Amino acid sequence: MSGTQRQAVHYLDHAATTPMVGAALEAFTRHLGDVGNASSLHASGRQARRVVEESRETIAQALDCRPGEVVFTSGGTEADNLAVKGVYWSRRAEDPRRTRVLTTAIEHHAVLDPVHWLGEESGATVELLPVDAEGRLDLDALRASIERDPGSVALVSVMWANNEVGTLQPVGGPDGVVEVAHAHGIPVHTDAVQALGQVPLGFAASGVDAMTVTGHKVGGPYGVGALVARRELSLVALQHGGGQERDVRSGTVDVPAVAAFAAAVELAVKHQAEHAAHVATLRDDLVRRVLEVVPDAHLHGAPLGPGRLPGNAHLGFPGCEGDSLLMLLDARGIECSTGSACSAGVAQPSHVLLAMGCDAEAARHSLRFSFGHTSTPADVDAVVEAIVPVVERARAAWR
Structure with missing residues (x-):
């Protein structure tokens, strides 16, 4: 990639921080x-x-x-x-x-x-x-x-x-x-x-x-x-x-x-109601399409709907380390987060997922995609396009 070209960034970590309005x-x-x-x-x-x-x-x-x-x-x-x-x-x-x-x-x-x-x-x-x-x-x-x-x-x-x-x-x-x-x-x-x-x-x-x-x-x-x-x-x-x-x-x-x-x-x-409708539409589309292309992926937390934040999609990918998934997506210009903590370079299972009954392995294989006021359908498309090869590489590394 030349110095005059920049990879498009798809920011899906609005729960961490969101751009100033x-x-x-x-x-x-x-x-x-x-x-x-x-x-x-x-x-x-x-x-x-x-x-x-x-x-x-x-x-x-x-x-x-x-x-x-x-x-x-x-x-x-x-x-x-x-x-x-x-x-x-x-x-x-x-x-x-x-x-x-x-x-x-x-x-x-x-x-x-x-x-x-x-x-x-x-x-x-x-x-x-x-x-x-x-x-x-x-x-x-x-x-x-x-x-x-x-x-x-x-x-x-x-x-x-x-x-x-x-x-x-x-x-x-x-x-x-x-x-x-x-x-x-x-x-x-x-x-x-x-x-x-x-x-x-x-x-x-x-x-x-x-x-x-x-x-x-x-x-x-x-x-x-x-x-x-x-x-x-x-x-x-x-x-x-x-x-x-x-x-x-x-x-x-x-x-x-x-x-x-x-x-x-x-x-x-x-603009809360309008914003919620916007991000929920994007979130629902992402969850549906990711689960179609990675059939053994699954949603953590409450079902999509009124019991859940409209901009949150927390997905588990069995056989992967969340940190590996994150870095592979980051290399493709897709920015999200894991729910787990990192101590001295070693991934730790999410205390939230452990409390929800997940075992230690399941509590480390997840990604959180969170939408905000700058999110667009192109962000969803980018994740869906990248997720299959990224999961395959992460699983190969995990084995």
């Missing part, structure tokens, strides 16, 4: 040249503060919450840590018996790692709740765990939608996580990073006490997100300093990023 990019660049700390009292500081508060109001309107409930953070990981640690420390300070933290075995590591850290360093008793073969929380197990000793539960954290297999969790609604936990006065946190912009997402209507969202999954910039937390929910701060963001998240607010975040969230919520 025009409205967010415009808001970001418009404020990059502004001067003024949003905590300063002079005119430039007040103007910066105005941008921050108008952005907070925009996000609150989009997410069905009060502006004062939006706490800006550096992204989803910080927001999850603030929710899990902040609520645990606060609830345990009120009552030392509250040492149990209940979450699912398929959470993102931004929840699982702080939860396990609390178990190792802060006296928490961690309970990982089981899921079924489609990756959906066992509500009976949640109910039984709480009712065994409700007074000892500090919090429950259950993601809105799984980042690997796309399965939606029964967070709100009748007999959902919130109803079960609130019957005993237990607060609920949900990581809604993957759900925002793909499915209807309302904070007040859901009943959750804290909800994590981030910018770069919906066409905003990296490094900015929010924990939406009810005003009556007590949180212990992770970091201390100037007392910005309700005195639970100190640090100078990134005005351009916040403005861009708000623009992206507003657009994502406004």
Whole structure:
């Protein structure tokens, strides 16, 4: 390939991050040249503060919450840590018996790692709740765990939608996580990073006490997100300093990023239904055609339809290593991801698939294709054209 030619890239990893949308990019660049700390009292500081508060109001309107409930953070990981640690420390300070933290075995590591850290360093008793073969929380197990000793539960954290297999969790609604936990006065946190912009997402209507969202999954910039937390929910701060963001998240607010975040969230919520229909059409076409040409491939997670994120296709290819598939596709200009982690160059099975009942081999042979606002039918065509020779090469290498 000559230096003047570039291979077409088919980007199918929007669940990892998605390109910035025009409205967010415009808001970001418009404020990059502004001067003024949003905590300063002079005119430039007040103007910066105005941008921050108008952005907070925009996000609150989009997410069905009060502006004062939006706490800006550096992204989803910080927001999850603030929710899990902040609520645990606060609830345990009120009552030392509250040492149990209940979450699912398929959470993102931004929840699982702080939860396990609390178990190792802060006296928490961690309970990982089981899921079924489609990756959906066992509500009976949640109910039984709480009712065994409700007074000892500090919090429950259950993601809105799984980042690997796309399965939606029964967070709100009748007999959902919130109803079960609130019957005993237990607060609920949900990581809604993957759900925002793909499915209807309302904070007040859901009943959750804290909800994590981030910018770069919906066409905003990296490094900015929010924990939406009810005003009556007590949180212990992770970091201390100037007392910005309700005195639970100190640090100078990134005005351009916040403005861009708000623009992206507003657009994502406004066009959610249209976007969901677009990516679901592409996703369904990809799944159908891949299963036709690779008959022993299979879909992980909930069936295609309302119980699953519309842009998620998580496919297993027996007899392959996911990493090999990924790199072979990458060489053909197709970018996707595996659900497994890599430690020291050795592929590790996906904790999500293991929790769903897959064995270690099956938990390493999968690829996640995720669609976004820039996805087109040409992306699907490229995968279908490449997948048979890629699977054949990966199987030959595996043997």
